[in-house]
Amino acid sequence: MLVVAPLQHVVRLLPVLVILLFTGRGDPVRLWITLGITVVLIVLGVIRWKTTRYRITGDRVELHSGWVRRQRRSVPRDRLRTVDVTSTLLHRVFGLGVLHVRGASSAAADHHGLKLDAVSAAEAARLRTELLHAAPSPGPAEVVSGDSRDSDYRHSQVLSTLRWPWIRFAPLTVSALAGTGVLVAAVWNVVSELGLRPRDLPFAADVEERIRGAAIWLTVGVLALVLLVVAIVGSLLMFTERWWGYRLTRDDDGTLRVHRGLLTRRSLSVAGNRQRGAAVSEPLLLRAGRGAQARVLATGLGRGGQGGALQPPATRREAHLLAAAVAGEPVERSTLAPLRRHPRRALWRRLTRAVAPAAALCAAGWAVATTVPGWYWLGPLTTVLLVLAVPVGFDRYRNLGHLLTARHLVTRWGSLHRRTVVLERDGVIGWRIRQSIVQRRAGLVTVEAVTAAGEGGYPVTDVTAADGVALAAAVTPSVFDSLTPLGAEEPAGDLTAQGAGRGPQERLDHR
Amino acid sequence: MTVAVALPLRPPAHRVDPRAVQWWRLQGLAALVVLAGPQLVVWSVLAMSPSWLLVTTIVTAALAVAYALVVPPIRYRIHRWEVTDEAVYTLSGLLVREWRIAPISRVQTVDTEHGPLQQWLKLASVTVTTASARGPVTIHGLAAPDAAELARVLTETTQATPGDAT
Numbered sequence: 001m002l003v004v005a006p007l008q009h010v011v012r013l014l015p016v017l018v019i020l021l022f023t024g025r026g027d028p029v030r031l032w033i034t035l036g037i038t039v040v041l042i043v044l045g046v047i048r049w050k051t052t053r054y055r056i057t058g059d060r061v062e063l064h065s066g067w068v069r070r071q072r073r074s075v076p077r078d079r080l081r082t083v084d085v086t087s088t089l090l091h092r093v094f095g096l097g098v099l100h101v102r103g104a105s106s107a108a109a110d111h112h113g114l115k116l117d118a119v120s121a122a123e124a125a126r127l128r129t130e131l132l133h134a135a136p137s138p139g140p141a142e143v144v145s146g147d148s149r150d151s152d153y154r155h156s157q158v159l160s161t162l163r164w165p166w167i168r169f170a171p172l173t174v175s176a177l178a179g180t181g182v183l184v185a186a187v188w189n190v191v192s193e194l195g196l197r198p199r200d201l202p203f204a205a206d207v208e209e210r211i212r213g214a215a216i217w218l219t220v221g222v223l224a225l226v227l228l229v230v231a232i233v234g235s236l237l238m239f240t241e242r243w244w245g246y247r248l249t250r251d252d253d254g255t256l257r258v259h260r261g262l263l264t265r266r267s268l269s270v271a272g273n274r275q276r277g278a279a280v281s282e283p284l285l286l287r288a289g290r291g292a293q294a295r296v297l298a299t300g301l302g303r304g305g306q307g308g309a310l311q312p313p314a315t316r317r318e319a320h321l322l323a324a325a326v327a328g329e330p331v332e333r334s335t336l337a338p339l340r341r342h343p344r345r346a347l348w349r350r351l352t353r354a355v356a357p358a359a360a361l362c363a364a365g366w367a368v369a370t371t372v373p374g375w376y377w378l379g380p381l382t383t384v385l386l387v388l389a390v391p392v393g394f395d396r397y398r399n400l401g402h403l404l405t406a407r408h409l410v411t412r413w414g415s416l417h418r419r420t421v422v423l424e425r426d427g428v429i430g431w432r433i434r435q436s437i438v439q440r441r442a443g444l445v446t447v448e449a450v451t452a453a454g455e456g457g458y459p460v461t462d463v464t465a466a467d468g469v470a471l472a473a474a475v476t477p478s479v480f481d482s483l484t485p486l487g488a489e490e491p492a493g494d495l496t497a498q499g500a501g502r503g504p505q506e507r508l509d510h511r
Numbered sequence: 512m513t514v515a516v517a518l519p520l521r522p523p524a525h526r527v528d529p530r531a532v533q534w535w536r537l538q539g540l541a542a543l544v545v546l547a548g549p550q551l552v553v554w555s556v557l558a559m560s561p562s563w564l565l566v567t568t569i570v571t572a573a574l575a576v577a578y579a580l581v582v583p584p585i586r587y588r589i590h591r592w593e594v595t596d597e598a599v600y601t602l603s604g605l606l607v608r609e610w611r612i613a614p615i616s617r618v619q620t621v622d623t624e625h626g627p628l629q630q631w632l633k634l635a636s637v638t639v640t641t642a643s644a645r646g647p648v649t650i651h652g653l654a655a656p657d658a659a660e661l662a663r664v665l666t667e668t669t670q671a672t673p674g675d676a677t
Contacts, residue, residue: 299642429617430646433518433610440608445518450613452642465518472612479598479614483520 084268097124162246169291169313170239171232243312270298276427276453278323282418292319297454327422335420339401345442346462347397354393362386402460421458523593531652532583539579547571592650611648621665
C-alpha cells in the first residue's frame, strides 16, 4: 500500500507529468513542478498508510482512516453479504489485493461497505475465509503462500470454467461495445496529449485525397466498417481481460466464488445464506445470437460485482443450466420451467405501450421532416421505428410468464432485455402491487416481489388482479391472511389451495 | 368502478389525518409559486416580453389552482394505511394505484419526518424501510402524535423480531 497508492496516482497523472516534462524544452520550473507533485503524492501516501488501521473483532469489521478528516467506519459481521478481492496489475506486482466487504441494509454506509486497500494477497484470502465463515479460521498459518488457491478449493465443486468458444458472444454485449468506445477515446486522448496530429502522419495526405475522390456513401460505409472492426476487436480484448482464468466454484457451505481477470484479478465470494436465487439475462443482441448470461441474486451485492454475473455470456442452454444449479433445482423447475402465460388482455397493453411512444415519435419525425428542409429522412426513419415497435410489443407479451414452484417464484419479462428470474420464496420481503387506470379497466395488475437481493424487486407484469393477489398470498400466506376479504379466498382456482404446498409434485402448473 | 373491485384485497383500515388535505393543497400552491412566479416576474420586468408569456403564466396558475382544489380530496379518499399483526399495508396513488405491503418481520428501520408545512399543520410522515431499495413504505400525512406512537410500536415490534430481516 505504501508503494501502490502513490504509484497509482502517478500512473493516473502520467499524461500530465509527461506533458509537463517534455513540452517545457528544459524549462527548470516545469521539472520542479513535476518533482513537487511526485513528492506530495508520496507524502500523502505515507500519511494515508500511517493513519489507516483495520480491525476485525468478534462482531464487527472496523476501518479507521484519515488524518485531517478522521473516519471510523464499521460493518457488523453478521450483516456482511459479500466479500470480493480485486488486484490490479500494479497490486499484483507487489503481491497485494483490495478486499471489499459489503453489508446488507439499503443504508448507504452498509451498502457501499468497507474497502481495505491494500492488504497482502495472503491476508486478503485469510480475511475472506474468516469473514465469510462464522467460525474464525485457525490463523494465518493455514494459508502458506500468496497463492491461496489450493486451500480455497479443497472442499469445493467446480460449477463452470472458461470455454473459449464463448468469446463469440463478446461483441454482442453492450458493455463490451461501450468499453471499446472508452478504449478508443483513451487512445485518442493519449495521441492528442502527446501532441501527435493525425494530419502529420505520413499516409494522411494520401487518405485525404482518396476520401475527397470517393462517393459519400462509400466513405460512410468504410467508416462504419472500420468502427465495427474496432468494436469487435475491442470487445474480444475486453472479454479476454475480464474473463481470463475464469472459474466458478461452490464450497460445501454453498459459498459461490468467481475468480477471473487477466491484468486485474478479481474474485467474488457470495456466502450461501446470502443467495436468494438466480437470473438469466438476455439483452437484445445477445439474445439474437442465441446467448445468455447467468447471474446470482445475492443480498448486498447490488450492482457491484457486475450485477452478480456468474459466467461470461454463454449459450442459452449453459446459462440456464448454471442458473438452475445456483438455484438448486433442476432446470425444468427453475428458469426453463413451463411458465404460466399471462391473459390476452396483457397483449393489448404490451402492444399499446410499445407502439404509442413510437407513434408519437413518428408523428414528431414527420412534422420535422415536412417543415425543416434537409431533414426529410427523419420521417421514414421514425416510420421504421413504428413498424418495429409492433413485433416488440408481441414479443414482450410472448415473454411474459410466471410460475410458483415449491421453493421459488419464477418470472420472466422484457423483449429488448429479456430476463428470467428465479427468486426464493423466503427471499421475498414485501410486495408492491401497482395498477394504472388502463390496467384497472382490463382488470390487470403488476405485482412486484420486493427482495433484498439483486435489483431489489422483480415484477410479474399484467396478471389478472385475482391471480396476482393469489400469487402473493401463496408466497407469504401469513401476511395476506387478514387482508383478503372472505368471499375472494380462492379466485385463482387451485393456486391458493396449493400455494403452501412444498413437494415438487404439488408444483403449481396451471392449464 | 371502486377500489374493492380492482383488487381482491380489502383496503387498509385507516384514513390519513383530514389535515393532510390542507397539506396537499399547500403543496400545490407552493408548486404554483415555483412554476408561475418566475414567468410572472420575467413578464413584468422585461420591457419587450412576449404576450404569450402572460398566457402561459395564467394557464400554469389555473392548472395549479385546479389541482389544489380538486386533487387533495380525491387523494384523501384513496390514501389508506394499516398496521396488522403481520404487516404494514398502504394504498396510495391517484392515477396509478399502488398497494405496498411490508411484513413486520422484515422491517429494518422506522423513520418519522416532519417537513416545514407538516410541522405547521402538526402532521408527520412515517417511513418503514426494509432491506430492499424498492421496499420502503411511507405513510404521509398522519397526525404528529399518531405518527410518533406508530413509530414507537413498530420499532418495538421490529426489535422483538430475531434475525437480520433479509
